Amino acid sequence: MDRREIAALLAYIGRLDPRTIRTDQGEARDQLAQWHELLGDVPMATPHGWDIRVAARQHIRTSPYPIQPADVAQPWEKYRRDRLARHSDPTPSADPDDQAAWAEELAATRRAVAGGTVQPAQARAITSGQEEINPRLQARLDQIGSCIPPAARAALAPYRPARAAREAAVAQGLPDALSVRCEWCLAQPGEPCRRRRIGPDNGVRGTTPRATPHHCRQDLATAQQAQPTGQTQQPAPA
Known part of the structure; x- marks a missing residue:
């Protein structure tokens, strides 16, 4: 004043x-x-x-x-x-290689917010994914078919065998066994089947993930894939 x-x-x-x-x-x-x-x-x-x-x-x-x-x-x-x-610093429009201009624009924005002449910039919330995808990103996804390039996917296959087997089955047109619940090990949809570890006293000491699903889970996925749309098969009791 x-x-x-x-x-x-x-x-x-x-x-x-x-x-x-x-x-x-x-x-x-x-x-x-x-x-x-x-x-x-x-x-x-x-x-x-x-x-x-x-x-x-x-x-x-x-x-x-x-x-x-x-x-x-x-x-x-x-x-x-x-x-x-309440202010979340937006990315300055200055050249990032020009450190002085970058810092000056950042400080000027903060002074304007603190002085009440500019509203605070709120951090963007995580959305549900319904927003329009950048056209360049969409073109790249259409080209490679996935956000993970094929070379990177092949390099990761030895370290995630269950997912690699699932992707290979889907690529061959086979039913996705992990899309249904396993009636043997009770693995939920999307989770790999598990193998029980039995101790000397025949007691279960733990479980380890399996690279391939149980046969009953594969059969259930095949039966559901063969059903007409809108019908649901009740799994048989284990």
């Missing part, structure tokens, strides 16, 4: 609390200089929610003590902190 805005603020406060009025010209000049020195960087109002008159009126309404510059500066600092806490 400049000196004229400070004078207008003091006149507004004097109407609400006559105790702050200075009748002596020298005292009024000193009061104006003091408030301008302490509140010179505080705006009168911003486009997004800050109004210094509201902060002054709130103090006069709730406190029995005469208002001081700190009673206005504290709400302003709280307003700045709240806006910066």
Whole structure:
């Protein structure tokens, strides 16, 4: 605020609390200089929610003590902190190789947000995937058929045998056994079948994933694939 805005603020406060009025010209000049020195960087109002008159009126309404510059500066600092806490830095448009321009644009955006002239940039939430895909990405997916290139998929096959076997079966037109629940090991759809580890006392000590599904699971997937659309086969009890 400049000196004229400070004078207008003091006149507004004097109407609400006559105790702050200075009748002596020298005292009024000193009061104006003091408030301008302490509140010179505080705006009168911003486009997004800050109004210094509201902060002054709130103090006069709730406190029995005469208002001081700190009673206005504290709400302003709280307003700045709240806006910066809700701000997520957007990617600057400057060249990333120009570190000075990149940092300056980032700092300028933060100053504008803290000063109330720009709304905080919210972080984008995770969506359900229904948004339109970038055309370049869609063209690449159409070309390779998957987000994982074939060479990378082949290199990963030894480290995930169950998924590799499932993908090979689907590629050959065979039914996807992992799309149904296994009635033998109770593996849920999408999970690989598991092999029981039996101890010397014939007790189950644990389970390990199988590279291939159980035969009963394959049979169930084949039977479901052969059914007409809209019918569901009830699995036989194990």
